[in-house]
Amino acid sequence: xxxxxxxxxxxxxxxxxxxxxxxxxxxxxxxxxxxxxxxxxxxxxxxxxxxxxxxxxxxxxxxxxxxxxxxxxxxxxxxxxxxxxxxxxxxxxxxxxxxxxxxxxxxxxxxxxxxxxxxxxxxxxxxxxxxxxxxxxxxxxxxxxxxxxxxxxxxxxx
Amino acid sequence: xxxxxxxxxxxxxxxxxxxxxxxxxxxxxxxxxxxxxxxxxxxxxxxxxxxxxxxxxxxxxxxxxxxxxxxxxxxxxxxxxxxxxxxxxxxxxxxxxxxxxxxxxxxxxxxxxxxxxxxxxxxxxxxxxxxxxxxxxxxxxxxxxxxxxxxxxxxxxx
DNA sequence: CTATCAACATACTAAGTAGATAGGTAAAAG
DNA sequence: CTTTTACCTATCTACTTAGTATGTTGATAG
Numbered sequence: 001x002x003x004x005x006x007x008x009x010x011x012x013x014x015x016x017x018x019x020x021x022x023x024x025x026x027x028x029x030x031x032x033x034x035x036x037x038x039x040x041x042x043x044x045x046x047x048x049x050x051x052x053x054x055x056x057x058x059x060x061x062x063x064x065x066x067x068x069x070x071x072x073x074x075x076x077x078x079x080x081x082x083x084x085x086x087x088x089x090x091x092x093x094x095x096x097x098x099x100x101x102x103x104x105x106x107x108x109x110x111x112x113x114x115x116x117x118x119x120x121x122x123x124x125x126x127x128x129x130x131x132x133x134x135x136x137x138x139x140x141x142x143x144x145x146x147x148x149x150x151x152x153x154x155x156x157x158x
Numbered sequence: 159x160x161x162x163x164x165x166x167x168x169x170x171x172x173x174x175x176x177x178x179x180x181x182x183x184x185x186x187x188x189x190x191x192x193x194x195x196x197x198x199x200x201x202x203x204x205x206x207x208x209x210x211x212x213x214x215x216x217x218x219x220x221x222x223x224x225x226x227x228x229x230x231x232x233x234x235x236x237x238x239x240x241x242x243x244x245x246x247x248x249x250x251x252x253x254x255x256x257x258x259x260x261x262x263x264x265x266x267x268x269x270x271x272x273x274x275x276x277x278x279x280x281x282x283x284x285x286x287x288x289x290x291x292x293x294x295x296x297x298x299x300x301x302x303x304x305x306x307x308x309x310x311x312x313x314x315x316x
Numbered sequence: 317c318t319a320t321c322a323a324c325a326t327a328c329t330a331a332g333t334a335g336a337t338a339g340g341t342a343a344a345a346g
Numbered sequence: 347c348t349t350t351t352a353c354c355t356a357t358c359t360a361c362t363t364a365g366t367a368t369g370t371t372g373a374t375a376g
Contacts (some may be wrong), residue, residue: 011266042337088159112166187321217372223323
């Protein structure tokens with residue numbers, strides 16, 4: 001599987017923070033309740049997002065987490081990469097992987113590379129803002145302000 | 159990881175069969191030697207390709223395997239799906255997966271679905287013929303005869 | 317008919333990953 | 347000083363990955 005629960009939960013946590021913050025901090029206990037994810041499991045995903053500079057937390061009463069940037073400037077690619085470590089579809093394309101000795105002979109590596117770029121560009125083109133529920137519109141999804149080139153596809157939007 | 163060694167080896171085995179057959183059968187011992195993959199490991203990948211109707215084998219001396227179809231009619235999508243079981247990027251999209259109870263609420267499923275379709279179409283558009291080494295051309299890759307819609311991308315071709 | 321070759325089948329293993337849970341410590345607010 | 351919440355470390359079970367080992371079955375060559 002390319003994206004495990006870790007990556008999927010990470011996206012949902014980010015959406016939840018975006019939707020349920022008035023600019024202040026949101027406690028992970030509340031996120032856990034709303035999302036139906038164990039708090040303990042959330043607590044081991046969240047440090048990955050903090051280290052990636054996507055969220056920040058404060059201790060104690062009234063504490064919690066909040067996004068470091070506006071939702072329209074946080075891409076799904078960033079979140080999933082932070083949570084999963086990589087979104088490379090094959091092991092030999094993970095950055096830091098030991099170089100394949102058949103690389104010069106390999107007739108398939110370009111194909112995998114193409115799949116990787118396709119995925120990366122797709123997820124770079126989707127932001128948290130795109131995934132938020134917005135009351136000011138009943139037309140469903142609104143496109144984010146920074147719109148990346150997805151090859152004119154936008155398959156994900158129905 | 160979306161595609162493990164099983165899927166990657168499967169593609170390489172198929173290419174090897176396409177390149178090293180004169181229409182007759184090719185012994186997996188030879189494929190193993192050429193590809194540098196353990197024969198024993200090959201022997202547990204190959205039944206998956208047979209079951210999928212991609213290759214067929216005959217026992218005994220002079221036996222081996224051969225493709226059931228011409229290389230230009232065998233897509234990478236078929237091979238990888240046969241070897242891996244699925245190329246769904248997330249668990250909830252694997253066919254036969256237990257239906258998610260948050261499906262109606264889920265703000266992310268469309269996005270995963272889009273990634274799935276992107277990948278599937280990409281790999282459907284690449285055939286064994288596209289990946290073969292062809293002596294009659296020094297321009298590198300030649301496009302397959304059946305050309306699927308890949309959204310005009312063809313990222314994989316350099 | 318029998319030796320050989322190669323597909324086909326089953327069992328096993330060592331290492332790693334997935335998906336959590338348990339039990340704490342540290343800091344901030346009231 | 348108690349409550350709240352982030353933060354840290356360890357443990358656990360089940361499953362998957364990437365193989366190896368040891369055969370059996372079936373076809374062919376001699």
